[in-house]
Amino acid sequence: MVPDDTTSTDDIDSADAASQAVGGTASNDFLTPGDDAPADLVDVLLYGLVGGIAGSVLSFVPFATVLGGVIAGYLCGGRTADALKTGTVAGVVMTLPFAAIVFFLLFVLGFAGAPAEFGIIALLVVGVAAAYTLGSGIVGGVLGHYLRGQF
Known part of the structure; x- marks a missing residue:
């Protein structure tokens, strides 16, 4: 806004401050106040871990991987x-228990004389499941960021 003769720069600054006090920023109402600064790496890792653990605990709920990402993205701000990074961390954390169990079973079954094709198929299944979980965590992180801006 270009000030004219009737508007002083003090009026413009007070209007920007008033719009920030109402609940939005002067340039963008999508973000809540204070959320326009980048998140620290510690916050990204911490909230990603929290979201990943929540998604793993809620694994019996449909779309729990998305829910874990939503929790991480909402908390991180x-x-x-930053929401993409936090959702990625949550997806990796949710993938680890599944991958550990499958690799343990492969290790145990490998000594039992299972054919090599079984191991190759199992690794393919683990890869597809990891991609699904990681992608769902990322989508959930962005969705959580959006919800944080709305509520």
Whole structure:
């Protein structure tokens, strides 16, 4: 906004401050106040871990991987890029228990004389499941960031 003769720069600054006090920022109402600063790496890792553990605990619920990402993205705040990172961390944390169990079973069954094709198929299944979980965590992180801006 270009000030004219009737508007002073003090009026413009007070209008920006008033719009920030109401609940939005002067330039963008999508973010809540204070969320336009990038999140720290510690916050990304911490909230990603919290979301990943929550998604793993709620694994009996449909779309728990998305829910874990939503929790992580909502708690972290920051920018959309931070939500992507937090959702990625949550997806990796949710993938680890599944991968550990499958690899343990493969190790045990490998000594039992299982054919090599079984191991190859199992690794393919683990890869597809890991991609699904990781992708769902990322989508959930962005969705959680969006919900944080709305509520």
